[in-house]
Amino acid sequence: MGIVITAAATAVHTDPHTPASAVDLAGRAARSCLDSARVSASGVGVLINVGVYREHNTFEPALSALVQKQVGINLDYLADPQPSPGFSFDLMNGACGVLNAVQAGQALLATGTTERLLITAADVHPGGNAAADPDYPYADLAGALLLERAADPGTGFxxxxxxxxxxxxxxxxxxxxxxxxxxxxxxxxxxxxxxxxxxxxxxxxxxxxxxxxxxxxxxxxxxxxxxxxxxxxxxxxxxxxxxxxxxxxxxxxxxxxxxxxxxxxxxxxxxxxxxxxxxxxxxxxxxxxx
CATH class of the missing domain: 3.40.47.10 (Thiolase/Chalcone synthase)
Known part of the structure; x- marks a missing residue:
C-alpha cells in the first residue's frame, strides 16, 4: 500500500491593499486542493498545518484549528452530511515541516486512522506584507497536499x-x-x-x-x-x-x-x-x- 498525493495547490498573496493572512492563504490552498480532487471538506479526517510565520505573530490557538474552520472540515460531526470526527494540529519544523507532516501522515493513513489527510503550509509576514520589509526573506504564500492510500504498493512516498x-x-x-x-x-x-x-x-x-x-x-x-x-x-x-x-x-x-x-x-x-x-x-x- 502506497501513500500518494491526490492533489496539490498553492495560494499567493498579491493584493497590496489588504494584509496577508496565513489562515486565509492556507484555507485558499486547501480549498483549491480539495476542489481539484473533487473531495468535500467533510471527507478529510486529519489536517496538519506546518507554517511558521503568521499574522500578528499568533501562536495560540493552534492555527490548524483556524484553518480547519476556514476550510469547513468536520465542524459539527453530528450535523455534517458525512458525520465523522475531524482532528487538526500544528507541526513546526521550518523548511522540513512538510516532509515531517508526510511522515506523520504515512503512519496515520497506514493504520486506518483516517482515509484522507490534508497538509497545509503557509507563511506570512506578521505585519501583513512581506514585500514591505527588505530584511524579511520569505514570501507570503501557502501550499496544500491531499494524501490518501493507494492500492499499488509501488507508488507513493x-x-x-x-x-x-x-x-x-x-x-x-x-x-x-x-x-x-x-x-x-x-x-x-x-x-x-x-x-x-x-x-x-x-x-x-x-x-x-x-x-x-x-x-x-x-x-x-x-x-x-x-x-x-x-x-x-x-x-x-x-x-x-x-x-x-x-x-x-x-x-x-x-x-x-x-x-x-x-x-x-x-x-x-x-x-x-x-x-x-x-x-x-x-x-x-x-x-x-x-
Whole structure:
C-alpha cells in the first residue's frame, strides 16, 4: 500500500491593499486542493498545518484549528452530511515541516486512522506584507497536499529521512524572533530573521549530502530521479511571488515537476528540503501512472 498525493495547490498573496493572512492563504490552498480532487471538506479526517510565520505573530490557538474552520472540515460531526470526527494540529519544523507532516501522515493513513489527510503550509509576514520589509526573506504564500492510500504498493512516498550537519556547535544558524529591545508598541507586526554568514551555502551542501545518502541507502538511480528542492521552487514560483518560498517550497516544487515535461527515463521524484539548523530531510516519491 502506497501513500500518494491526490492533489496539490498553492495560494499567493498579491493584493497590496489588504494584509496577508496565513489562515486565509492556507484555507485558499486547501480549498483549491480539495476542489481539484473533487473531495468535500467533510471527507478529510486529519489536517496538519506546518507554517511558521503568521499574522500578528499568533501562536495560540493552534492555527490548524483556524484553518480547519476556514476550510469547513468536520465542524459539527453530528450535523455534517458525512458525520465523522475531524482532528487538526500544528507541526513546526521550518523548511522540513512538510516532509515531517508526510511522515506523520504515512503512519496515520497506514493504520486506518483516517482515509484522507490534508497538509497545509503557509507563511506570512506578521505585519501583513512581506514585500514591505527588505530584511524579511520569505514570501507570503501557502501550499496544500491531499494524501490518501493507494492500492499499488509501488507508488507513493518512500521513507522520510532526516539529516543534520556534522561539526556544528549546536547553535541554530537561522532564527526568527521578536526583538524585545526594538519592537516597541508594534511588536505584533514585526519579526527579526537572523541568518549566520554562509547559511545558503551550508544548506545547499547539506541538501546535496542528504540526497547522496538517501540514494545510497535506498538504491535510487539519481540519473533517473527528478530532485524536487527548495531552490527549484524558487526559480519557478507562481506569478506575483516576492521572496523565497519557505514551508510551502515542496508543494511549489512538486507542482512545477508535474506541470513540466517529464524527463526521459525518469522513474520518480526525490523531495529534499533544507533549512534552519542546518537540517535537511528527504523522501522519494513515485506518482501514480509513472
Amino acid at each position: 518512500g521513507p522520510v529521512r532526516h539529516y543534520g550537519a556534522d561539526g556544528t556547535d549546536g547553535a541554530c544558524d537561522t532564527g526568527g524572533y521578536l526583538d524585545l529591545d526594538t519592537m516597541g508598541t508594534a511588536g505584533r507586526s514585526r519579526i527579526t530573521v537572523r541568518r549566520t554568514p554562509g547559511h545558503d551555502a551550508r544548506a545547499g551542501e547539506l541538501a546535496a549530502a542528504a540526497v547522496a545518502s538517501y540514494a545510497e541507502e535506498f538504491g535510487l538511480d539519481l540519473d533517473r530521479t527528478l530532485v524536487v528542492g527548495p531552490r527549484t521552487a524558487a526559480a519557478d514560483g507562481p506569478h506575483g511571488i516576492t521572496g523565497e518560498p519557505h514551508t510551502a517550497a515542496p508543494v511549489l516544487g512538486y507542482r512545477r515537476a508535474l506541470d513540466g515535461v517529464r524527463p526521459e527515463d525518469c522513474d520518480g521524484l526525490l523531495f529534499v528540503t533544507a533549512g534552519a539548523g542546518p537540517a535537511a530531510a528527504c523522501a522519494s516519491y513515485r506518482p501514480q501512472g509513472w
